[in-house]
Amino acid sequence: xxxxxxxxxxxxxxxxxxxxxxxxxxxxxxxxxxxxxxxxxxxxxxxxxxxxxxxxxxxxxxxxxxxxxxxxxxxxxxxxxxxxxxxxxxxxxxxxxxxxxxxxxxxxxxxxxxxxxxxxxxxxxxxxxxxxxxxxxxxxxxxxxxxxxxxxxxxxxxxxxxxxxxxxxxxxxxxxxxxxxxxxxxxxxxxxxxxxxxxxxxxxxxxxxxxxxxxxxxxxxxxxxxxxxxxxxxxxxxxxxxxxxxxxxxxxxxxxxxxxxxxxxxxxxxxxxxxxxxxxxxxxxxxxxxxxxxxxxxxxxxxxxxxxxxxxxxxxxxxxxxxxxxxxxxxxxxxxxxxxxxxxxxxxxxxxxxxxxxxxxxxxxxxxxxxxxxxxxxxxxxxxxxxxxxxxxx
Numbered sequence: 107x108x109x110x111x112x113x114x115x116x117x118x119x120x121x122x123x124x125x126x127x128x129x130x131x132x133x134x135x136x137x138x139x140x141x142x143x144x145x146x147x148x149x150x151x152x153x154x155x156x157x158x159x160x161x162x163x164x165x166x167x168x169x170x171x172x173x174x175x176x177x178x179x180x181x182x183x184x185x186x187x188x189x190x191x192x193x194x195x196x197x198x199x200x201x202x203x204x205x206x207x208x209x210x211x212x213x214x215x216x217x218x219x220x221x222x223x224x225x226x227x228x229x230x231x232x233x234x235x236x237x238x239x240x241x242x243x244x245x246x247x248x249x250x251x252x253x254x255x256x257x258x259x260x261x262x263x264x265x266x267x268x269x270x271x272x273x274x275x276x277x278x279x280x281x282x283x284x285x286x287x288x289x290x291x292x293x294x295x296x297x298x299x300x301x302x303x304x305x306x307x308x309x310x311x312x313x314x315x316x317x318x319x320x321x322x323x324x325x326x327x328x329x330x331x332x333x334x335x336x337x338x339x340x341x342x343x344x345x346x347x348x349x350x351x352x353x354x355x356x357x358x359x360x361x362x363x364x365x366x367x368x369x370x371x372x373x374x375x376x377x378x379x380x381x382x383x384x385x386x387x388x389x390x391x392x393x394x395x396x397x398x399x400x401x402x403x404x405x406x407x408x409x410x411x412x413x414x415x416x417x418x419x420x421x422x423x424x425x426x427x428x429x430x431x432x433x434x435x436x437x438x439x440x441x442x443x444x445x446x447x448x449x450x451x452x453x454x455x456x457x458x459x460x461x462x463x464x465x466x467x468x469x470x471x472x473x474x475x476x477x478x479x480x481x482x483x484x485x486x487x488x489x490x491x492x493x494x495x496x497x498x499x500x
Contacts, residue, residue: 144475152467153404157441158394158413160462167359169194169382172352177373182382184366188357194382195369197353206346209339216336223332227325234318241311248307252300259293266290361386390458392428392446394466401442404470405433411446411468415456424453430468444468 175197182194266286272278357363365383369375392413396405413426427449434443446466452458 146474149475151470152412153396153400153470154468155394155396155400155444155466158392158464158466160415160458160464161391161393162389162458165359165361165386166364167361167384167386168380169355169358169384170378170380171197171355171375173349173377175199175353175375177369177371177375179371180369182357182363182366184363186363187361188363188384189360190357192357193354194357194363194366195355197355197375199350199353202346202350202353206343206350209343209346213336213339213343216332216339220329220332220336223325223329227322227329230318230321230325234314237314238311238318241307241314245304245307245311248300248304252297252304255293255297255300259290259297262286262290262293355381357384359384359386390448391431392448392464392466394444394446394464394468395441396444397440398437398442400470401433401444405430405442405444405468407431407433409468409470410449411466413446413448414465414467416463416465418456423455426450426452426456428466 178196178198180195182188182192188194266283266289269278269283269286273280273283361384363382364385367379367381369381375381407430409430411428411430413428414420415423415426428446429449430444431447432445444466446468
């Protein structure tokens, strides 16, 4: 005889088996997922140093006189905040101004002389061009006349020869022959005269060119002499401007006037006398000290880092990004010095003060949980421990 709840009991047993199978399958899937994560997940490793300080480079410049000068005005006071180019002290420049004025007038006079030489050259070129063209035109006309005369002379020579042959055959009179011969001789004389005129024109043209080249050479020499003198005067003017500028002692850098000599108006300062000291704020860098096990072979220039200031919660005030610039090659007092530079914008709430303590975290690589477990096990067995933090990464 069956029990009253046999169907219910069988249903409960069936559901229990299904739930057990489902839980087992879910556990198996979670185990596979965990193993995949354990052997393949990349975790960023940071080497950490709590022994870090902000370092501010100090930039101090001393301002000195370049030459002897009498103080006209003192334009700065001790403790002033200066910008580049601000005048500290002005020295007398009256002698330099007088010399500069004289050289300026000389320069203007030389430039006028140079313009005059250039005008003479232009006029000379123009006149030579006109005269040379006129002679060339005349020479061309004479050469044309010469060629025509030679042609006519040849014809007349043939006429005279024909009359001479006819005279020998007594077919022409001696008077005709003599007239033809006289005409030929006149043409020959005319040809010789044209040749002489052509040679005379060629000589005149050669003389014109020679005179032109001589005058051009003279003007060129004058131009070079004036250019040389002008260059000397311009050099003196530039030196005078530089000397005048040096008599205004200016701030070479921006910063605070940390020292100012006790000088009064009218006092004569010697060349090279120090009159002021300016101190400017330098760049901020970070110096962190790491155990050799964390630094050597792990930290290299170019690696990215995070800097957190002691006493300023990074969640509230933020943190600074940095980059490794240099890793010391030697171990000093059991630590390795790592120097870093700030990168990007610094959160405005964080103060950048010299010697402010900080915490530095340098990303040194990626490892899987399996590799980290083996590393920790090795450290425990060897009795050594390194201060590293892990952040999961892709």
